[in-house]
Amino acid sequence: MMKFLFMLIFMIPMCFMKNMFWMVQMMLFLLMFLFMNLGMSLNLFCNFSYMLSCDIMSYGLIMLSIWISVLMIMASENLYKMNFFLNFFLFNIIFLLIMLYLTFSTMNMFLFYLFFEGSLIPTLMLIIGWGYQPERIQAGMYLLFYTLFVSLPLLMGIFYLYNEMQSMMIYFLKFMNLNIYMLYFSMIMAFLVKMPMYFVHLWLPKAHVEAPVSGSMILAGIMLKLGGYGLLRLMIFLQEINLKLNYIWIVISLIGGFYISLKCFSQIDIKSLIAYSSVAHMSIVISGIMVMNYWGFIGSYILMIGHGLCSSGMFCLANISYERLHSRSLYINKGMMNFMPSMSLWWFLLMSSNMAAPPSLNLMGEISLINSLMSWSWVSMFMLMMISFFSAGYSLYLYSFVQHGKYYSGVYSYYTGVSREYLMLILHWLPLNILIMKIDYSMIWF
């Protein structure tokens, strides 16, 4: 595990050399390839070096974060063309990736907390540094303070845990069972805000709308999954109390998911629509984790990975339109099929993956989550049906509004998709739909 960390650290000087934009990307591809070949024969923690190790759960998420980072570089070619603080941008991405890598692979609770919060800084830099409107300052504040407000209790909780356990090893958490209300709330609220749960989701659409494409991709792709990862890890010593209190989160998430799906119909900003749709998906993930059965855990894990790829791809698509029309409004992004018929295919494929069409990972995850929630209580069926139905509704709404019909008559010049963009979308879509062939890597992990 250490070797990958060192590879990343020694890539930092490379970011500051001249003309290293694509080289960094290639090196990250190489890293991805090397990491993919990591022997993951066990379902337990393996590949220990110092305090780093990974099991299947962190393996998949690390892979996702490397993959999304690669595609982030690929998506931000505009910065390369304009030479817009390129070196610092690359450094930012590498720094973010290091943070994410350490968050997922560290074995120490405190270090997990440290890197969990540390990944916020580069994200904030991305939004404030490379965002578009002046409102990005406010969006950055929302992002920062929403998450910080609940993460300090988490720090306290971790200290309490250290006092109880006399160790910070994540692996040892499974020998603990703490039934303390305050501890429970302080432990999970940080992750619920990060996910984000309904009611505390306001930072997400704001951040997405103001973020550059790379920021949106990493936010939707990985940052939301940090919350899910934290819940999956910590749930093990909160089992008993969670079974008492889980109905709160499940009810909020299910009804909230339904409401959020409805809210998607009122959005006129493409990015904010996609952001709201991620909240709707994450709400099922939260409820799946909170149910605490096997199906729920694997389902939330699979849906997290699927959604990471899918929503990141959708943000790429939104950016592709944005780069050409300089607007994210649904009233201006219209009739794109007349300009970019081939891109329309990718819009459709990613939209259909977003609404959990087969054979995407999203479908597998949704099936597992529905199974788990139905075994918890069959009344949740109705809300699940609503969420699932309206997810198709807003996906198709977005697709057809952007692609179908007449184009905006104020468009004077336009250019079709370039191969870089198609490659980027293929690299999003292919793992999303191919990984289901080897789904046991996501399904059997403890």
Place this chain on the structure above:
Amino acid sequence: MNNMKYSICFISFIFLFMMSMLNFIFMIYFIMNKLVILLEWEIISFNSISIVMSILLDWMSLLFMMFVFLISSVVIYYSKSYMSSELNLMRFIILVLLFVFSMMLLIISPNIISILLGWDGLGLVSYCLVIYYQNLKSYNAGMLTALSNRIGDVLILMVISWMLNYGSWNYIFYLEFMNNDWQMKFVSSMIIMAAMTKSAQIPFSSWLPAAMAAPTPVSALVHSSTLVTAGVYLLIRFNMLLLDTFFLKMLLLLSGLTMFMAGISANYEFDLKKIIALSTLSQLGLMMSILSMGMPDLAFFHLLTHAMFKALLFMCAGVIIHLMNDMQDIRFMGGISMYIPLTTLCMNISNMALCGIPFLAGFYSKDLVLEMVNFSTFNLSIFFLFYLSTGLTMFYSFRLVMYLMINDYNLMSIYNLYDEDYVMLKSMFILLFMSVISGSFLNWMIFPYPYMIYLPFNMKMMVIYVSLIGGMFGYLVSNMNIYSVNKFIMTYNLSNFLGMMWFMPNLSTYGLNYYFLKFSQNLVKNIDLGWSEIYSGFGMMSIMKKNSVLYNIYQMNNFKIYLFSFVIWMVIILFMMLFNI
């Protein structure tokens, strides 16, 4: 693209036609040797549950595949001419091929998870095909189609979760075993609902006429013979589970009403394609209702024969629409039998097959269905629904024939109709041949022993009676003059109700949209921009602001006040220490 000799249309036609013949041969082999092949590919197995991708090949799936391949091959060949001025012909053909592919996946999978691949695929691809033309009407129709079908998808997802306890999702193994399990009640009700969305039965039937916004070859393939029959096919597979349940009786009532409703609405309609769509809906009701009486083989039989002549009917309609400068209103047509005799021939034969004129395709299936209805012990309302709908079939068919072929040509005074589009005609002749012979050939092939029907003379002749009466009405209605049209005003409300499919399109679009969208606006206004903001970001900011102003005021005061407050604080602490509070 399509000027080349080996265009994509021609290649796809050859491929699909070969596949159809191959399936035909396999079907004969399977039916003779009573073979069933079940292939399973295990994707994952854990917690004693296995998720598999299964493929079931028996005579039924092979026969259905043969028909679908045949129809799609001729439809693709036909669209070489029909879509010849289309810029993106390649996209169109690929979409149709994708549609056929997902239909195949639906037909061969007896597993409720792997059926999703076909089921969702059908919904998505048909959405793309409905919104193929870039206008608002097709946009709305596509959304209605896709979302109605999505209800079915969601119900299938729920079925998956209800079947979790059985350890596998190969439903064919559980149909008889788990018949009395209480969870199977949920499964069967949801399967019926899902099938009703795909087959456009009554609460969901508004999408089928709306989907006529698609290009005509798509209507011929998708919305007449394949996609809409997917629901019937699913119920045929699930039949063992559903026998003698309450849900099946509900289905019988709803599908009977669908049949009746569509038959009446077709008589009020003036759009050529919509008339045929409503007639499809009526026939789907017939299939569903005979299925819910417990005769799935008859439903399957009618499904196949209907697929043939309905695809043919749509293709004829396509030719006519082409010649009429894309005009679909039947009031502008008339007398076309003088100019395009070959197309008229096809149209009349398919219409007659639809009405069940003896020894054409429809006769064998429809007559058998109706006699089995007569033979069974259902009450009078079901009986009337069946027979009135049969009469109505004749009614609208005759009306259509009268409007199209008998009167004068009404569109323009200068016109040029031609019947020499051999690409279209050739493809139509294949189906013409099939819609003549497929009834008898299937009748001999798929029923190992004949149905025994024993009826009194008048009951036996009942079909002919209602058909004759219906035909007469159709003739009279199409010859009505201006005074009799005025009389419709007397029954204005009733005509409105019957002509607008019992207000179903309105109910399922405006009736639902408005409330959900209003609710969504309210949610955004009250929660996202309202309470949530006040109690988190914005509220916290305003509190901080207020307090910092307060501290500012405090700090702007005299130094004396600090000292004074320090003294007071000390006094308080002293008192507390004194009294041991």
